[in-house]
Amino acid sequence: MAPLAERMAAIAEAIEIELDRLLPPALGAQARLHEAMRYAVLGGGKRLRPFLVMAGAELFAVPAPRAIRVSVAVELIHGYSLVHDDLPAMDDALTRRGRPSCHRRFDEATAILVGDALQSLAFEVLADPATHPKAAVRCSLVQKLAVAAGSLGMSGGQMIDLEAEGRALGLEQVLELQRLKTGALLEFACEAGALLGDAAAAARAALRAYAADLGLAFQIQDDLLDVTGDAALTGKDLGRDQAAGKATVVGLLGIDGARRRLHDLRVSASRHLDRLDREAAVLREVFEFVISRSN
Amino acid sequence: MAPLAERMAAIAEAIEIELDRLLPPALGAQARLHEAMRYAVLGGGKRLRPFLVMAGAELFAVPAPRAIRVSVAVELIHGYSLVHDDLPAMDDALTRRGRPSCHRRFDEATAILVGDALQSLAFEVLADPATHPKAAVRCSLVQKLAVAAGSLGMSGGQMIDLEAEGRALGLEQVLELQRLKTGALLEFACEAGALLGDAAAAARAALRAYAADLGLAFQIQDDLLDVTGDAALTGKDLGRDQAAGKATVVGLLGIDGARRRLHDLRVSASRHLDRLDREAAVLREVFEFVISRSN
Numbered sequence: 001m002a003p004l005a006e007r008m009a010a011i012a013e014a015i016e017i018e019l020d021r022l023l024p025p026a027l028g029a030q031a032r033l034h035e036a037m038r039y040a041v042l043g044g045g046k047r048l049r050p051f052l053v054m055a056g057a058e059l060f061a062v063p064a065p066r067a068i069r070v071s072v073a074v075e076l077i078h079g080y081s082l083v084h085d086d087l088p089a090m091d092d093a094l095t096r097r098g099r100p101s102c103h104r105r106f107d108e109a110t111a112i113l114v115g116d117a118l119q120s121l122a123f124e125v126l127a128d129p130a131t132h133p134k135a136a137v138r139c140s141l142v143q144k145l146a147v148a149a150g151s152l153g154m155s156g157g158q159m160i161d162l163e164a165e166g167r168a169l170g171l172e173q174v175l176e177l178q179r180l181k182t183g184a185l186l187e188f189a190c191e192a193g194a195l196l197g198d199a200a201a202a203a204r205a206a207l208r209a210y211a212a213d214l215g216l217a218f219q220i221q222d223d224l225l226d227v228t229g230d231a232a233l234t235g236k237d238l239g240r241d242q243a244a245g246k247a248t249v250v251g252l253l254g255i256d257g258a259r260r261r262l263h264d265l266r267v268s269a270s271r272h273l274d275r276l277d278r279e280a281a282v283l284r285e286v287f288e289f290v291i292s293r294s295n
Numbered sequence: 296m297a298p299l300a301e302r303m304a305a306i307a308e309a310i311e312i313e314l315d316r317l318l319p320p321a322l323g324a325q326a327r328l329h330e331a332m333r334y335a336v337l338g339g340g341k342r343l344r345p346f347l348v349m350a351g352a353e354l355f356a357v358p359a360p361r362a363i364r365v366s367v368a369v370e371l372i373h374g375y376s377l378v379h380d381d382l383p384a385m386d387d388a389l390t391r392r393g394r395p396s397c398h399r400r401f402d403e404a405t406a407i408l409v410g411d412a413l414q415s416l417a418f419e420v421l422a423d424p425a426t427h428p429k430a431a432v433r434c435s436l437v438q439k440l441a442v443a444a445g446s447l448g449m450s451g452g453q454m455i456d457l458e459a460e461g462r463a464l465g466l467e468q469v470l471e472l473q474r475l476k477t478g479a480l481l482e483f484a485c486e487a488g489a490l491l492g493d494a495a496a497a498a499r500a501a502l503r504a505y506a507a508d509l510g511l512a513f514q515i516q517d518d519l520l521d522v523t524g525d526a527a528l529t530g531k532d533l534g535r536d537q538a539a540g541k542a543t544v545v546g547l548l549g550i551d552g553a554r555r556r557l558h559d560l561r562v563s564a565s566r567h568l569d570r571l572d573r574e575a576a577v578l579r580e581v582f583e584f585v586i587s588r589s590n
Contacts, residue, residue, distance in 0.1 A: 029471055030451035032458060037446060084411060089403035108384035109457050112407065113450050116379060119411065120445030123418045127437035135430035142437050143422035150415030151332060155408050156325035162404050163327060176324055 004285050011054050012047040015075060018068050022125055036106045036114045037121075041079035044097035048286075049074045052189040052214075055282040056207060060197025069131045070141060070192045073122040077149050078185060080118035083111050085158060119149070132196060140195055148184040157181025169247040175216065178249075183215035190214070190283075206275040210283060213269035216249075218290050220258050220265075223250040229294065262291050299580050306349050307342040310370060313363050317420055331401045331409045332416075336374035339392035343581075344369045347484040347509075350577040351502060355492025364426045365436060365487045368417040372444050373480060375413035378406050380453060414444070427491060435490055443479040452476025464542040470511065473544075478510035485509070485578075501570040505578060508564035511544075513585050515553050515560075518545040524589065557586050 001007070019041055026035035050071035057067035086093040086101040087108060093101050103111035125131065126141045147153055157180030164177065190211035194204045227250055250258040269287050273280040296302070314336055321330035345366030352362035381388035381396040382403065388396050398406035420426065421436045442448055452475030459472065485506035489499045522545055545553040564582050568575040 024446055028451070029468065030446060030454040030475070033446050033451055033454035080411075084407055087404075087407060089407060109382075110454065112379055112382060112384060113446075113454050113457075115411065116375075116414065116444075117446035117450040119414050120441045120448075120450065123437055124441035124445060127422075127434045127441065129434075135434045138434050139422045139424075139430045139437070142418055142434070146415045146419035146422065149411075150419060151319055151325060151328050151408075151412035153415075155412040155415065156323070156328055159325040159328035159405065159408050162408075173324065180325070 004282075004289055007282075008046065008048075008051050011051050011071075012045075014064075014068055015047050015050045015071050016042065018072050019075065022069075022072055022121070032106070032110060033113055033117060036102060036110050037118055039105060040083050040102045040111075040114050041076065041118065044099075045075075045078075047071075047075065048290075049078055049185065049189040052186065052211070052283075052286065053192045055280075055286065056190055056193025057196055058193070058282065059276065059278055059280060060193055060199050060203075062193055062196040065130075066132055066196055067193060069125055069128070070196060073125045073131075073141075073145060074185065074189050074192070076118045076122035076125070077145065077154070080115040080122070081149075081154055081158070081185075083118070084115040087111060090158070090162070122149075134198075137195060137198070141192065144191070144195070145188055148188040153180055153184030154182075157184070164246065166245055167247075171249070171252045174247050174249055174252060178216060178219045179212065182219060183212055186215040186218070187211040203276055206272045210269050210272040210287075213265045213272065214287055214290060217262055217265045217269070217287065220249050220262055221291050221293060223248040224255065224258060224262075225294070226250075227255065266291065299577075299584055302577075303341065303343075303346050306346050306366075307340075309359075309363055310342050310345045310366050311337065313367050314370065317364075317367055317416070327401070327405060328408055328412060331397060331405050332413055334400060335378050335397045335406075335409050336371065336413065339394075340370075340373075342366075342370065343585075344373055344480065344484040347481065347506070347578075347581065348487045350575075350581065351485055351488025352491055353488070353577065354571065354573055354575060355488055355494050355498075357488055357491040360425075361427055361491050362488060364420055364423070365491060366484075368420045368426075368436075368440060369480065369484050369487070371413045371417035371420070372440065372449070375410040375417070376444075376449055376453070376480075378413070379410040382406060385453070385457070417444075429493075432490060432493070436487065439486070439490070440483055443483040448475055448479030449477075452479070459541065461540050462542075466544070466547045469542050469544055469547060473511060473514045474507065477514060478507055481510040481513075482506040498571055501567045505564050505567040505575075505582075508560045508567065509582055509585060512557055512560045512564070512582065515544050515557055516586050516588060518543040519550065519553060520589070521545075522550065561586060 023038050024034045026038060053071040053074060054067050082096060083102045085091050086096055087103055094104060095101060102114055122145065123142055126145060127138055132138050149155065157177055160177045161181055187208045190207045191204050194207055249261065253261060266287060270284060273283055318333050319329045321333060348366040348369060349362050377391060378397045380386050381391055382398055389399060390396060397409055418437055421440060422433055427433050444450065452472055455472045456476055482503045485502045486499050489502055544556065548556060561582060565579060568578055
């Protein structure tokens with residue numbers, strides 16, 4: 001099999017093509033909105049969530065076009081959250097993926113509408129019969145993605161994150177924040193293939209458990225890079241969390257403690273995959289990729 | 296039958312109870328978000344859209360609990376749009392329904408998240424099996440509501456509206472703006488009962504056509520009240536559109552021309568209802584209500 005990076009690039013390309021096809025063209029009286037939606041989601045990102053959807057779908061022999069549509073829906077939700085998180089009232093980010101953030105390239109009002117319309121489009125894509133012939137499967141995808149994105153998932157996590165500024169969260173609270181803000185959508189991405197493949201509840205539970213470990217590992221590695229990383233490699237200003245007084249897993253456990261936690265998560269994630277009745281080599285590789293990445 | 300106002304109040308009460316039940320309680324680490332979501336949608340509004348859903352559902356003998364869930368979904372989308380439209384970057388509204396707007400009562404970041412999470416919740420509610428036993432019906436509701444809310448509907452209309460400030464739109468453009476910004480969601484509300492009742496495509500088309508006339512009539516009456524209304528009755532600052540240099544149907548057709556258009560719409564809406572094979576007395580009444588209201 002080709003190296004992971006090559007396979008990720010191939011899937012990122014397929015997702016790009018489908019995003020381009022499903023996003024409205026920059027035409028019509030609302031052309032500016034369509035142009036800004038395309039700016040916000042096309043041409044960037046590692047597309048980790050789509051890759052997880054595709055890897056999960058492969059386990060259950062799901063036809064690729066269906067998995068690609070679900071990948072697009074997940075990426076639309078992810079993209080909307082980045083546009084809204086970057087707004088001046090939120091994280092006030094000037095750049096995103098090396099380009100001006102959406103509200104700087106366009107304006108704040110347009111960026112708010114971009115996020116809103118990307119979210120609507122995600123559910124439109126999922127509910128369409130092209131995503132799966134069985135309506136019950138499509139409904140299940142809509143419901144689970146809505147929960148993952150909503151106040152008991154991603155939006156709720158962002159609320160906790162905003163309120164956490166300047167307050168000393170404990171470890172449990174930091175873990176809860178991460179679980180909602182980034183974990184919920186990763187769990188959906190990992191479970192989606194099993195939903196498309198009509199897999200048993202036990203398999204879905206194992207994938208969600210794997211995803212929870214993966215999400216936390218991703219966050220810890222992010223925090224470690226923030227403290228120990230090379231700014232030239234990460235392309236980010238380092239030490240931001242510390243400067244912002246934000247509680248992180250690394251801040252609470254120390255660097256060695258965080259590395260031990262990464263090791264434990266790796267063992268735990270692997271055990272969850274052992275519970276599947278098939279070899280999930282790609283998901284094991286993704287875990288290694290996430291905890292060894294340098295950007 | 297009880298007068299329309301009484302029946303509207305009864306339905307508004309039923310919707311309030313169901314909204315209260317389906318909105319998350321103001322608990323948990325993200326309690327502030329939940330509190331703000333409840334603030335934004337509970338205890339206010341004419342609930343016109345829910346009333347249209349219920350009236351349409353009655354025509355096709357749809358069990359009320361199903362129609363109430365769809366009403367709630369529509370109202371969640373409507374509520375999210377009000378919260379985002381009121382933001383400083385958008386219409387910068389200080390009050391809504393006689394209370395401080397959501398971003399003033401809470402803060403801007405919270406208000407952005409409120410809108411985002413209300414939208415997710417709307418689709419969660421629709422996709423849930425409690426909304427309709429047939430998954431195909433639920434998917435159809437999700438897809439149509441997503442289109443109505445998205446860039447080819449409500450969000451697109453708001454984009455056009457923002458860009459219209461200080462520009463001289465022609466009649467066709469003003470009509471297109473209204474069709475997207477408010478018409479699309481009204482069309483969904485009017486068609487939803489027929490979708491729940493598995494009605495024929497012809498009935499659904501007639502209801503959508505009725506809704507298009509109703510939506511435009513609603514807007515024209517709004518514009519007329521802005522010019523000729525009594526501020527004490529409408530509870531709004533009048534003459535705002537003119538002051539903002541916004542093109543309106545009344546500005547383009549004149550007061551008499553707008554009243555003639557209202558009359559034409561009334562005839563047209565009534566003809567669309569004639570195409571249904573059942574007596575839609577309530578929808579006829581709603582039309583009268585909309586064009587004769589003084590606030």
